Amino acid sequence: MARVVVDPITRIEGHLRIEAERSSDGQITSAWSSGTMVRGIELILQGRDPRDAWAFAQRICGVCTLVHGIASVRAVEDALGYKIPPNAQLIRNLMIAAQYVHDHVMHFYHLHALDWVDVVSALSADPKATSELAQSLSGYARSSPGYFSDTQKKLKDFVEAGQLGIFANGYYGHPAYKLPPEANLMAVAHYLDALQWQRDVVQIHTIFGGKNPHPNFLVGGMPSPISNDPSSMTGGAAATATNIVTLGQVRDIIKRMRAFVDQVYVPDTLAVASFYKDWFRRGEGLGNFMTYGDFPEAGLDDPSSWMIPSGVILDRDLSTIHEFDPYDPGQVQEFIGHSWYDYEGGKNVGLHPHAGETNLNYTGPEPPYTHLDVEGSYSWLKAPRWKGHAMEVGPLARVLMLYASGHEPTQDIANMALSKLELPLDAMFSTLGRTAARTLETKIIADQMNVWLDNLVDNIKGGDLAVHNEELWDPSTWPKEAKGVGLMEAPRGGLAHYIVIKDGKIDNYQAVVPSTWNAGPRDPSGQPGAYEAALMDNHALEIEDQPLEILRTIHSFDPCIACAVHVNDPDGEELVQVKVT
Secondary structure (H helix, E strand, C coil): CEEEEECCCCCCECCEEEEEEECCCCEEEEEEEEECCCCCHHHHHCCCCHHHHHHHHHHHCCCCHHHHHHHHHHHHHHHHCCCCCHHHHHHHHHHHHHHHHHHHHHHHHHHHHHHCCCCHHHHHCCHHHHHHHHHHHCCCCCCCHHHHHHHHHHHHHHHHCCCCHHHCCCCCCCCCCCCCHHHHHHHHHHHHHHHHHHHHHCHHHHHHHCCCCCCCCECCECCCCECCCHHHHCCCCCCCCECHHHHHHHHHHHHHHHHHHHHHHHHHHHHHHCCCHHHHCCCCCCCCEEECCEEECCCCCCHHHEEECCEEECCCCCCCCECCCCCCCCCEEEECCCECEECCCCCCCCECHHHCCCEECCCCCCCCCCCCCCCCCCECCCEEEECCECCECCHHHHHHHHHHCCCHHHHHHHHHHHHHHCCCHHHHCCHHHHHHHHHHHHHHHHHHHHHHHHHHHHHHHCCCCCCECHHHHCHHHCCCEEEEEEEEEECCEEEEEEEEEECCEEEEEEEECHHHHHHCCCCCCCCCCHHHHHHCCCCECCCCCCCHHHHHHHHHCCCEHHHHCCCCCCCCCCCCCCCCC
C-alpha cells in the first residue's frame, strides 16, 4: 500500500498532518490524523485566580477567541454556583451568534470553497452569463455583468503577475473540479465580497465586548453596562455604555448579516452542491454525533430553554437521543493510547477531564520524518470518547440534533435544501452534508438574533439594566474546593472547559475542544477519530500528489488545531520559527 502524506493541511488554524494508505486502485484504506504542536495551555492556568482564566484561555486560538472566553467564564460560574442576569445571557447569545455567522461564512468562502471552485477556470467565464446565473439564484445587488467583468480583470492581474496571492494553495485544473467557468467566477466575486462584509459583522463584538478579536468578558455576567441616561447617547460620562444608539447599530448589523446569508451564502452553497452530488455519499465515517447544547433563554440551569439541545445520536439513529452528562466519569474520558502524553496510570487509562493530566512525553522522531509511527504514539491531540464511542461534533451534529428534536425551522430549511438538490435525508451523513449543515445552521442562528435583541430591548424598557452579579467578587464566600465545567457549542462543535478550584486558585484546568473530538487519534482499542474514519469512508485519490479529495473532507470539519494543541515552554524558549519565502 502507498502512503500519502499531507503536511501541513493548509487553509486551517494550526498544524495538522494527515497520512493515508492508498490501494492500487486509489482507495483510501487507512488514515491517521496528527496534531503536530505541543499542548500546554492547561499548565499555564494552574495556580491562577479563576476569575482571570478567561483572558488566558481566550488566547488558545486566534479564530475561536470568543468561544474560549465564554466557556471559561461558564466553567467558573458553574463551579461557584453563580447565575448571571438575563441581560448578560442575551448579550452572550448575540455575541456567540455573531461569531457563528462570521466564522461559518469565512470558512465557506476563504477556507473551503477553493476545494470546489477552480479559480483559474473563472478567467474563461462570460461575465454576462455569470450575471444571469447569479440573478437566477437571488436578488443580490452585486450581480451585474460589469461587476463580474471587474472581478475577472482583478483575477487576471493576479495570474499574469505569476502570483495567485489569496487564491493560492489550490489544485486548479484538477479533473475533480466540476463547476462551469461562470459558477467559478461568481464564487470568486463572492469570496472577495465576503472579505469586505466580515469587517462590519465583527462590530457586534466590539459594541458588547470592547474589541475584536479577544473581546472582554466577566465572570458573573458581562462588562458592558446598560444605560438609559440621555448623556450616554451624546458623549457624556456614560458614553461607553450600551444604549438605544448602540442597540440600533446591532440591529443594523444583524440585518446586513442576514442579507448576505440569504442572498449569497445559502444560494452559493446549494449551487456548488448541485454539481458535486457524489460527495453526499462519502466522508461520514463514524455515524455518531454529539452536542453539548447552547443558546439558553432562561439560563444554563434550564436545558428546556436552550435553542440547541444536548444529546448523543448513535449509528445514525435519529429516533433515539441519548443523554449527555459532562460530569459523569463513565461518559466522558480522554485517552492517550496513541498520543504523545503519559498518564500516571499508564497509556491505556481513560481520564475524566476533572482528573485530566497534561504530562508531555514525546519520544518520537524529530521532524521532518518519513512517516508517523501509527502503531505507537503519533499526535499531540488526545482521544476523547463518550461511553467508549468516538463522536463527531460540529454543525452536522447540531443540525441532526435539532432535526431529530423536532425543531421546525431546522426541519423546514433542511427539507427545502434536500428537495432542491433532490436528495434524501441520509445524504446529510457525508462530506458535503457537513458543509451544507454549516450553511443551514448559519441561517437558523442569524434569523434568531433579532429575537434575542428584541428580548434585550424589552428588558431595558422594563427597567432591567443588570448585566453582572456582584456577589462573585468575594472569594471569602467560595468553597474550599469546587469543580465546574463550561459547556458551549462553538462554531466547530461542542467545547468544554473543565476547572478544579482549591483554596481560591485553579488546581486543574482541561479544555476538551471540538477538534480534540474530531481530529483526535485512535484510542487504545484502535477506534479511529472522526477525521480518520471520514477519510476511510468511500474515498479514492484520482491524482496521488494532488490529494484534493483529502482536503475536501478534512476542510468540511473546519479544523482548528490550535484549539486542540498549544505551544508551551516553561523556560520561554522559542520552539518553532515560521518563515515565509
